[in-house]
Amino acid sequence: MKTLWICIWLFLLMPALAFAGQTAEPAAETDTVKTGWWVVGMEASNNSSFFGRNTAKRYPYAAPNLTYIHHTGIWASASAYQLFGTEDFIDQADLSVGYSFKVRKRLEVDLSYTHFIFGKNTPLVNASTTDALSARTAYDWKYLYTALTNSYIIGSGNDVFTVLENSRYVPLNPLWQGNLPVGLDPKISVTAGTQHFSETHTTTTTQKKKGSGGGSTGSGPIGGILDPLNPGGSKGPSDGGTTEETTTTTTTTNVSRFRVLNYDLKIPVVVYYGNFEFEPSWRYSIPVNKLEGDESKAQSFYTLSVKYTF
Template identity: 85%
Template sequence: MKRIWIWTWLFLLLPAFAFANLQAAETDTTKTNWWVVGVETSNNSSFFGRNTATRYPYIAPTVTYVHHTGIWASATAHQLFGTEDFIDETDLSVGYSFKVRKRLEVDLSYSHFIFGKNTPLVNASTTDALSARTAYDWKYLYTALTGSYIIGSGNDIFTVLENSRYVPLNPLWQGNIPVGLDPKISVTAGTQHFYDTHTTTTTKKTSTGGGTTGSGPIGGILDPLKPGGGNGSNNGGTTTEETTTTTTTTNVSRFRVLNYDLKIPVVVYYGNFEFEPSWRYSIPVNKLEGDESRAQSFYTLSVKYTF
């Protein structure tokens, strides 16, 4: 059974996509808006660090419009190789990017998801998402925190903390084409839903016959038919035990760290084109029972054209 494809990169890529083009646009005051056409392909897909034993490589073209005011809109189509539908998922997003200070940036976005009729995607129950991203440039370190509220049959919250720094490589050979590394370390946390089962066993003792429970007037102490008030002897009675077992199952939601990532992209600019081959190593943690996720490498190529 075909299983998993998720859009972790959606909440990381689209806001960063808008930021990158806004920054590039600031150097050109003659433009009032920008279009960006891009495509991304990878050897496998994941959901906030979660993956399956079966690999699902994909290709995802994207069209983004960015207005000089910071408002942007984007449409992304996802095609998994070897699936029945021509398009497995379509994402429609709108957002607003702005600067609070010179080094502090904020991006707010809303996304709506449309799935193919026969899509194998496990996130097909997801309909919408609200996302907020803040990024601060510490000069030697670039920190971004993204929070996403996923709306669907089960609502979830995910956060991604990312630290990176672009390192230009041109000074090494004095090349004319801008080339650089943009290594990133990120930690993903989110809600996990699972069933928690508790079993409680209780034992109740009951007496019959002569009895030792001390029944009668004033607890049997003054019962003339029971010398000594019936204390200290069974008087021919019997004691039985009744055991009751109760099982309770509850739906539990817990917010925990889900994944650690190391990503090393090589960024190449050529005119209006941007090429970004990258390698990412993902380590899932706090896995629930039945989770097939494992640490593995992802190889991705992204190409963008701005006009």
Template identity: 60%
Template sequence: MCSSQCFRARLLHHSHMKHLTRFIPMLLLGFALLNSHIPATATALADTVAQEAPAKKDWWTIGAEVANNSSFFGRNTARRYPYAAATLTYLHRSGLWASATSYKLFDTAGYVDETDLSVGYSFKIRDLVEANISYAHFIFGENTPLVKAVTSNALSARGALDWGILYTGLTTSYIFGENHDVFAVLENSRFIPLNPLWDGKHVIGIDPKVSITAGTQHFYETHTTTTQNKDSVLPGSGTPGSGGPLSGTPIGGIFDPSGSGKDNSKPGSGNGGTTTTTTTEEVSRFNILNYELKLPVVIYLGNFELEPAYRYAIPVNQTEGDASEAQSFYSFNISYTF
């Protein structure tokens, strides 16, 4: 059986590595970039791992995830878009990290619908205060059904405090390209180990999280296009309106939340006989966009981490024509760190 010191080291390793590997694809938050999941400091991770491997200076993580649907900062589509994703992450003891994540929507003909490239730096401000800054660039496959992004870059900054009762994180993200948006994600979580209940040697626990997302919605005004245009550009795709592949991620492939193909780029104008009026004031206003509850089960088996998760999202303050609705999301993530 794992000793108390061994268990504590594994628990700390879970806390820090989990937040990092979740942050990189979501940035967010924004993950909340962005499922996203968010990092703690690489310094804390290095200190923990150093107890067992004093000479180790860096770590690699290979991960894979599948989910039953996709969303973008609380906005989802009328049609479900399940996806699979693969991630490769490098973390240096100094706190510098880099990551590449590729997404494949199940209903598309291409092999890769989107690839996100991210770099960042994680560091500790005080013993219980952690921070991360990062940049990400988003690349899309030629035949992806995702509407081509007006924003393809993201800058994010995150601070987190472990104050005993809860682990609280605040992430701010600036998404830019042809247009721009700002987002903030406030989340509270606490990892609760369960294996001590039966003296288990492997770390098993739940990591419930409650989060609130706020931001602007220029992406909604500029990303929509008609179903006819999308079908003509991507013949045979059969996927009018599509969701970004990672929940909470500030991705470049902004989707049509309503799945209607409405053109909101100019208020009162549209194609295909359909119009939706969205004012500049509406999309520029910084509003709460989403409330979310997530309940993952975390299982550590040596260097492997398994995480089945349930998430319930409640979008609010939608602009006109936004068909996003409260719904459940299911996902499964597996990763290997070495």
């Protein structure tokens, strides 16, 4: 396991080595056409969540990230999540590959595959997952940017999630005529997905049985109605008449339903400074249709993301 983490950290250090090599090259060679970009990032948040679900206890985290993007649209990414207050050095690692391309000028598609690796004692709600296949489609309506992401999650129970997002970047620097690009990128999203649970049904049935005694039919010519020993043909408890037997059956079945799981409102501030991108954000998450035992609750998430592209 230690060898795996060493490989991941070496992968994270590759951009620094590449950047050092580029600075040593002659100026004439740096004018060649760029074929790819490296993005080194770090994200920190006051709590973690997975498709709107979270644990009752807050787990702040820090997550370094490294991404390589080729000019053809093929990309690869590695992330490591360190939760504060846990036993594992790395609580989660994500290894992803994907392909982004444009269908039309305003229509973009991104296909990706992610493999999850979790620490032995991680408390994350998604620790039972192993892989994810995702397809994201985004369209720019000029006044609104809409993205639809469909994900198939592989793990102990295979699930399907759909996230619909609507956002619009609003530049703020024209307000003070500044040269530093600053803007807001408010986003509203709805998450839906499958839920696995058990349903219990109770069925009660009543059956009538005829007795074997002779008093049920009587000895008279019309069924004992005129029998002086049994006026009116009434059946006593010992006459062997009809009896009722009640049976109760309880059945438990596993059920899977596709329902809305979460509503999100996110307001990030995006600041560009040269090759750096800073994004402090606030997000309010409202989980709905919770199953028994789900400790998720509506709460605020505060996140800071820093990226450097070269």
